[in-house]
Amino acid sequence: xxxxxxxxxxxxxxxxxxxxxxxxxxxxxxxxxxxxxxxxxxxxxxxxxxxxxxxxxxxxxxxxxxxxxxxxxxxxxxxxxxxxxxxxxxxxxxxxxxxxxxxxxxxxxxxxxxxxxxxxxxxxxxxxxxxxxxxxxxxxxxxxxxxxxxxxxxxxxxxxxxxxxxxxxxxxxxxxxxxxxxxxxxxxxxxxxxxxxxxxxxxxxxxxxxxxxxxxxxxxxxxxxxxxxxxxxxxxxxxxxxxxxxxxxxxxxxxxxxxxxxxxxxxxxxxxxxxxxxxxxxxxxxxxxxxxxxxxxxxxxxxxxxxxxxxxxxxxxxxxxxxxxxxxxxxxxxxxxxxxxxxxxxxxxxxxxxxxxxxxxxxxxxxxxxxxxxxxxxxxxxxxxxxxxxxxxxxxxxxxxxxxxxxxxxxxxxxxxxxxxxxxxxxxxxxxxxxxxxxxxxxxxxxxxxxxxxxxxxxxxxxxxxxxxxxxxxx
Amino acid sequence: xxxxxxxxxxxxxxxxxxxxxxxxxxxxxxxxxxxxxxxxxxxxxxxxxxxxxxxxxxxxxxxxxxxxxxxxxxxxxxxxxxxxxxxxxxxxxxxxxxxxxxxxxxxxxxxxxxxxxxxxxxxxxxxxxxxxxxxxxxxxxxxxxxxxxxxxx
Numbered sequence: 212x213x214x215x216x217x218x219x220x221x222x223x224x225x226x227x228x229x230x231x232x233x234x235x236x237x238x239x240x241x242x243x244x245x246x247x248x249x250x251x252x253x254x255x256x257x258x259x260x261x262x263x264x265x266x267x268x269x270x271x272x273x274x275x276x277x278x279x280x281x282x283x284x285x286x287x288x289x290x291x292x293x294x295x296x297x298x299x300x301x302x303x304x305x306x307x308x309x310x311x312x313x314x315x316x317x318x319x320x321x322x323x324x325x326x327x328x329x330x331x332x333x334x335x336x337x338x339x340x341x342x343x344x345x346x347x348x349x350x351x352x353x354x355x356x357x358x359x360x361x362x363x364x365x366x367x368x369x370x371x372x373x374x375x376x377x378x379x380x381x382x383x384x385x386x387x388x389x390x391x392x393x394x395x396x397x398x399x400x401x402x403x404x405x406x407x408x409x410x411x412x413x414x415x416x417x418x419x420x421x422x423x424x425x426x427x428x429x430x431x432x433x434x435x436x437x438x439x440x441x442x443x444x445x446x447x448x449x450x451x452x453x454x455x456x457x458x459x460x461x462x463x464x465x466x467x468x469x470x471x472x473x474x475x476x477x478x479x480x481x482x483x484x485x486x487x488x489x490x491x492x493x494x495x496x497x498x499x500x501x502x503x504x505x506x507x508x509x510x511x512x513x514x515x516x517x518x519x520x521x522x523x524x525x526x527x528x529x530x531x532x533x534x535x536x537x538x539x540x541x542x543x544x545x546x547x548x549x550x551x552x553x554x555x556x557x558x559x560x561x562x563x564x565x566x567x568x569x570x571x572x573x574x575x576x577x578x579x580x581x582x583x584x585x586x587x588x589x590x591x592x593x594x595x596x597x598x599x600x601x602x603x604x605x606x607x608x609x610x611x612x613x614x615x616x617x618x619x620x621x622x623x624x625x626x627x628x629x630x631x632x633x634x635x636x637x638x639x640x641x642x643x644x645x646x647x648x649x650x651x652x653x654x655x656x657x658x659x660x661x662x663x664x665x666x667x668x669x670x671x672x673x674x675x676x677x678x679x680x681x682x683x684x685x686x
Numbered sequence: 687x688x689x690x691x692x693x694x695x696x697x698x699x700x701x702x703x704x705x706x707x708x709x710x711x712x713x714x715x716x717x718x719x720x721x722x723x724x725x726x727x728x729x730x731x732x733x734x735x736x737x738x739x740x741x742x743x744x745x746x747x748x749x750x751x752x753x754x755x756x757x758x759x760x761x762x763x764x765x766x767x768x769x770x771x772x773x774x775x776x777x778x779x780x781x782x783x784x785x786x787x788x789x790x791x792x793x794x795x796x797x798x799x800x801x802x803x804x805x806x807x808x809x810x811x812x813x814x815x816x817x818x819x820x821x822x823x824x825x826x827x828x829x830x831x832x833x834x835x836x837x838x839x
Contacts, residue, residue, distance in 0.1 A: 566749075570751075570834065570838050570839065571748070571749065571751050571752055571838060572748065572751070573748065573751050573829075573830060573831045573832060573833055573834060576751075576833070576834040576838070577833070640744075640745070641747070641748075645747065645748055645749070648748035648749075648831070649746075649748055649830065649831055652748060652830045652831045653830045656830050656833075657830075
């Protein structure tokens with residue numbers, strides 16, 4: 212069994228990791244023997260709202276996953292991929308950036324006159340005066356200096372120590388900001404060439420993939436802020452040219468995924484900290500599918516494979532909403548069943564928890580799931596995760612462009628959950644939630660074989676929602 | 687079988703529906719001498735079995751996995767058996783099948799009243815409660831949605 216090390220650089224890295232965590236909780240499968248991911252967030256702005264939210268989500272995922280045992284008899288697919296936390300809060304420590312200006316970091320006063328002059332050619336006065344505790348604020352020239360410390364830290368040694376044969380690496384970055392644009396090439400270079408780290412031969416020759424995200428949102432114009440979305444395109448062009456000449460041509464990377472969309476939404480212009488907490492976006496969702504694709508493809512070390520993603524029928528007239536029908540078969544096969552299963556579960560927990568946690572649900576009696584169990588910290592963590600999950604779907608839906616996969620307000624009609632697929636009729640005396648409960652109790656009686664209460668609960672929902680998906684939707 | 691049902695009905699409820707009706711059902715005073723307890727007993731048992739199967743396997747409704755869900759079906763079963771008990775005896779009474787020859791008056795008379803038939807209906811309903819409970823205990827285990835009824839709040 213292998214691990215996938217995922218470096219999420221900058222705010223975009225955190226947001227893509229958030230989408231990936233949601234997919235893994237739904238049971239989206241990683242193949243080629245990968246059963247564990249090791250998320251590593253590289254962001255100098257460690258109070259960034261996007262980062263904190265993702266860390267909280269992944270911690271909660273771990274609490275749930277740690278209580279589950281995926282033995283052969285357990286057919287549960289939810290939370291099956293393990294998340295491994297090597298670094299505290301999954302976050303890479305970037306030293307000497309707190310409460311420091313860039314000129315203090317590079318120690319300009321100690322430089323001789325010639326070097327100072329060179330510094331002024333490469334960095335504007337604003338760059339030099341820039342405080343680094345909220346990241347690099349769209350300045351990759353700052354990031355490329357500060358992030359040079361990556362290979363020389365204890366964190367990197369810890370990561371390298373845990374690396375094994377067959378493990379893969381994936382890097383998430385945006386190309387139009389500061390942290391991601393500068394961090395990706397630096398990190399890749401370190402991974403490919405650094406000889407002073409443990410397991411360096413394994414790491415230097417590992418399969419490495421990356422998704423680089425081109426501009427997909429704007430920020431509102433703010434003269435006080437250093438972030439200006441009118442520079443996104445020019446930065447992207449420069450960075451793409453750099454990647455082409457220094458990464459792709461040198462075959463430093465095995466699979467490179469490019470994602471872009473015409474920016475349709477302007478976010479508030481927050482330079483960082485807790486205020487940087489953007490709603491989940493379609494592009495981040497698709498970037499997470501690139502990670503799954505990287506794991507599931509037979510990537511080789513022979514060449515760089517460049518990947519783009521197409522969505523059906525996107526044009527200005529019908530671009531408002533993306534649904535499952537907009538996806539080609541590969542993406543639909545990857546996502547539709549597991550995400551529908553978890554959404555059915557989340558809606559059921561949200562709307563009918565008092566019933567499904569009571570002894571009236573026969574499945575609970577059969578599996579010995581008591582009302583005390585439903586008050587346990589495990590179930591509370593699960594409820595919290597399902598709340599986050601619905602929140603995430605809701606943000607995707609309300610963003611532009613909208614990813615409208617599921618109806619979250621189904622009320623008493625759980626099978627109206629898919630927005631563009633009508634439920635099929637089934638031969639049964641029961642309908643709606645009565646059919647759902649019937650399926651839960653049926654699988655509890657006939658199919659659940661796991662032994663621990665935590666496993667039993669999730670196995671019951673996993674098997675029942677799979678049966679329901681096959682009967683009602685099966686697209 | 688007739689002996690079995692007859693013993694139960696008379697041992698528990700003869701005081702309720704009276705010796706005259708009991709004798710008729712035993713076949714002591716009926717014209718053909720047939721034991722009628724076997725018919726009424728099998729109907730009572732059959733209806734109880736049918737209602738229990740309906741509850742546990744046909745309707746098998748997830749929300750009825752409670753003592754009151756089971757109780758509703760038990761009451762329906764008792765009501766059906768109450769009607770059945772009355773109909774079974776009253777139809778014979780009204781048809782004149784319960785008349786016996788009175789040597790003193792040299793006339794056909796009947797000592798069974800309509801009140802006795804009503805009481806027999808009550809006896810049949812009460813017996814069906816026991817039958818429904820026993821059948822429930824025997825068949826509940828394989829029900830998917832209501833196997834914990836009636837022992838569930």
